Amino acid sequence: MMSTRIAPRQSGPHVWKSAEYSDSGEWIRQLDAREIDDLLAASAPFADYAEDELSRISPEQFPLPSLGPYLRELGRRLTAGRGFELIRGFPTHDVPERQAAAVVAGVGAHLGSLRSQNSAGHVLGHVRNVGADASDPNTRIYQTNQRQSFHTDSSDVVVLLCLETGATGGESLLVSVAAMYNEMLARAPEMAALLFEPIATDRRGEVPAGSDPFFTIPVLSWYDDALTVIYQRQYIESAQRFDDAPELTSSVIEALDLFDELANDPDFHIRMQLEAGDMQFVHNHSLLHDRTAFTDRPGSPRHLLRLWLSIPGDRALPPIFAQRFGSTKVGDRGGIIVP
Numbered sequence: 016m017m018s019t020r021i022a023p024r025q026s027g028p029h030v031w032k033s034a035e036y037s038d039s040g041e042w043i044r045q046l047d048a049r050e051i052d053d054l055l056a057a058s059a060p061f062a063d064y065a066e067d068e069l070s071r072i073s074p075e076q077f078p079l080p081s082l083g084p085y086l087r088e089l090g091r092r093l094t095a096g097r098g099f100e101l102i103r104g105f106p107t108h109d110v111p112e113r114q115a116a117a118v119v120a121g122v123g124a125h126l127g128s129l130r131s132q133n134s135a136g137h138v139l140g141h142v143r144n145v146g147a148d149a150s151d152p153n154t155r156i157y158q159t160n161q162r163q164s165f166h167t168d169s170s171d172v173v174v175l176l177c178l179e180t181g182a183t184g185g186e187s188l189l190v191s192v193a194a195m196y197n198e199m200l201a202r203a204p205e206m207a208a209l210l211f212e213p214i215a216t217d218r219r220g221e222v223p224a225g226s227d228p229f230f231t232i233p234v235l236s237w238y239d240d241a242l243t244v245i246y247q248r249q250y251i252e253s254a255q256r257f258d259d260a261p262e263l264t265s266s267v268i269e270a271l272d273l274f275d276e277l278a279n280d281p282d283f284h285i286r287m288q289l290e291a292g293d294m295q296f297v298h299n300h301s302l303l304h305d306r307t308a309f310t311d312r313p314g315s316p317r318h319l320l321r322l323w324l325s326i327p328g329d330r331a332l333p334p335i336f337a338q339r340f341g342s343t344k345v346g347d348r349g350g351i352i353v354p
Contacts, residue, residue, distance in 0.1 A: 020208065020211055020237075021207065021208050021211050021237060022196065022211075022235065022237035022242045023237075024197055024200055025193035025194075025196060025197055025242055027193075028095075028096045028097050029095075029096070029097065029098055029191060029193050029301045030191055030193040030194050030197065031097060031191045031194060032191070032194050032282055032283055033281060033282055033283060033284055033285045034282070036097070036285050037285050037286070042097065042099060042100050042101060043100075043101045043103055044085065044100065044101065044102045044103065045103050045104050046082075046102060046103065046104035046105060047081075049081045050079075050081045050082045051104065051105065051106065053078075053079050053080060053081050053082060054079070054082070054105060054118050054121075054122075055110070055114075057077045057078055057079055057118075057121055058077070058110075058114050058115075058117040058118045058121055059114070060076075061077075061114070061117035061120075061121070062110075062111060062113055062114040062117060063113065064113065064116075064117060066116060066137065066138070066139045067136070067137065067138070069116060069117065069120035069129065069138055069139055070120075070128075070129040070138045072117070072120050072121050072124050073124055074124050074125045076121075077121035077124055077125070079121075079122075079125065082122075083125060086122065086125040086126060087125070089126065089296065090126050090127070090326055090327075090328065091328075093126075093172055093296055093297075093298045093326070094171070094172075094298055094300075094326055094328065094329045094330065097191075098189075098191070098297065098298035098301040098302045099189050099295070099296060099297050099298065099302060100295075100296045101287065101289075101293055101294065101295050101296070102122075102293070102294040102296075103290065103292065103293050103294075104292055105118060105176070105292040105293075105294065106292060107176070107177070107178050107291050107292045108291060108292075112178065115176060115178060115320065116139055116320055118176070119139075119174060119176040119294060119320050119322055120138075120139065120322065122174070122294065123174055123322045123324050126172065126174075126296075126324055126326060127171065127172065127324040127325050127326040127327060127346065128324065128325045128346065128347065129322055129323070129324060130169075130170050130323040130324065130325055130348075130349045130350030131323075131350040131351050131352065132321065132323050132350065132351060133221065133351050134220075134221045134351060134353045138322070138323075139320060139321070139322065140157070140320070140321035140322070140323075141318065141319075141320065141321070142157045142175065142318070142319040142320070142321050143158075143316055143317060143318045143319070144158070144159055144160035144309075144311060144316065144317065145158045145159075146159075147159050152217065152219065152253040152256060156249060157306075157321075160181075160184075160308060160309050160310065160311065160317075161308050162305070162306070162307055162308045163305050163306045164247075164248055164249055164275075164305060165188070165190060165246070165248075165275065165278040165279070165284075165303040165304065165305040166246055166247040166248070166249075166250075166303060166304065166305065167244055167245050167246050167247065167299040167300075167302075167303060167304075168299050168304075168323060169245075169299075169323065169339055169340065169349055169350060169351065170299055170323030170324055170325060170349035170350060171298070171299060171300065171324055171325050171326040171329045171348070171349060172296060172297065172298055172299065172323075172324040172326055173296075173297050173299060173304070173321065173322070173323055173324075174294060174295065174296050174297075174321065174322040174323075174324060175187075175289065175293075175294065175295045175319045175320070175321050176293070176294050176319060176320040176321075177289040177290060177291055177292065177293045177294075177295075177318075177319050178291060178318040178319060178320060179291060179312070179315055179316065179317055179318040180288070180289065180290065180291060180312075180317060181309035181310055181311055181312065181316075181317035182309075182310045182311060182312045182313075183309060183310045184307045184308050184309035184310060185288070185289075185306060185307060185308075185309030185317055186286050186287065186288050186306070186307045187286070187287050187288070187289055187295060187304065187305070187306055188284045188285070188286050188304065188305040188306070188307070189284060189285050189287075189297060189302050189303070189304050189305075190277075190278045190283050190284035190285075190302060190303050190304075190305075191283070191301065191302060192235075192242065192244040192301055192302060192303060193242055193301065194283055195274065195277040195278060195283060196235065196242060198277055198283075199270075199273060199274070199277065202273075203270075203273060206266075206269060206270035206273055207235075207270070209266060209267050209270040210233065210234040210235040210270055210271075210274065211233050211234075211235050211236065211237065212233055212267070213231040213232065213233055213261070213335070214231065214232070214233060214234060214251060214261070214263075214267065215229040215230070215231055215251065215254040215255070215257070215260035215261050215263075216229055216230055216231075216232065216245075216247060216250045216251050216254055216339075217229050217250040217251070217253040217254040217256075217257075218230065218250075219250060219253075221351050221353050222353060223341070223352055223353050223354075224353070224354050226338070227257075227259070227260075228254075228257055229254040229257055229260050230338040230339045231261065231335075231338065232245050232335050232336060232338055232339060233245075233335075234246050234271075234274070236332075236333045236335070236336075238331060238332065238333040239330065239331040241300075241330045241331070242301075243300045243301075243330065243332060243333070243336075244299075244300065244301070244302075244303065245299075245336070245339065246274075246303060248271060248275060251263070251271070278303055278305070284305075289319070300329070300330060300332075323349060323350055324349075325345075325346055325347055325348050325349050325350075326345075326346065327345065327346040328345070328346075329345055329346070330345075331343070331345065332348070336348075
């Protein structure tokens with residue numbers, strides 16, 4: 016496996032712009048009655064599971080005879096195809112929240128292994144506004160109702176199950192990093208090259224034993240013939256509060272500004288409004304995702320359940336990713352690993 020400084024121009028199904036998918040429904044899978052019945056039946060035995068027990072669910076314990084073949088193909092489309100998909104139509108309003116949590120965990124178990132999402136070791140995340148201060152450098156932005164900005168999560172795949180929508184806003188945005196990179200390579204190759212240099216990203220207080228409070232993984236890596244991204248601009252900027260963090264130069268800031276400009280260009284990203292019962296799947300190594308600001312409904316706040324998954328058969332990651340993922344072993348990597 017060879018590592019090079021800069022990637023060649025990209026081609027393949029992971030390279031796309033908004034025109035290809037914005038008006039297309041091919042990335043939406045509508046559940047039918049049999050598939051819903053299978054999900055309800057498989058999740059019923061786990062409806063009383065505590066959230067910290069969800070990682071014990073195995074595909075064998077969660078049989079999905081009607082949906083299983085589709086999920087096996089879904090894993091390939093996420094890791095080697097366009098990188099995203101949406102399953103629509105699970106009746107979240109008809110089941111208790113714990114059973115809905117078992118549904119998304121059981122579906123996730125068919126794709127890979129569940130990974131910890133915070134310092135407490137939780138494998139199920141609750142994406143909702145808890146009134147956290149977005150300006151606090153130790154705040155995780157998903158705990159607020161503010162715009163998140165385009166970013167990746169620390170896993171191979173992130174899954175969201177929407178329980179409740181907001182009153183306004185909260186749109187999900189996705190963008191192909193390979194398409195952005197091709198544009199940068201054509202427009203400003205010297206800026207594109209800077210994104211392959213190590214850069215400090217704040218851990219936001221979730222620090223593995225013996226590690227710095229930031230990691231230094233390049234925004235882009237070209238490794239084993241794959242272009243891989245890891246990115247959170249707000250956390251890159253907040254890492255500058257540490258005296259020993261490598262300083263952001265004006266040239267790197269200019270490159271990051273162009274990267275953000277392309278991600279925010281409507282010609283590059285697609286937008287979707289998640290409905291209650293939607294399950295969204297996003298590959299973190301090839302896409303950036305974002306969420307617009309939102310307002311909650313009185314008495315029924317916006318609420319999504321989140322999984323981070325490690326996927327068997329996914330790409331190799333550069334050794335430097337062990338700083339964040341704990342390990343780069345395919346199928347057993349990612350998450351927040353702290354004492």
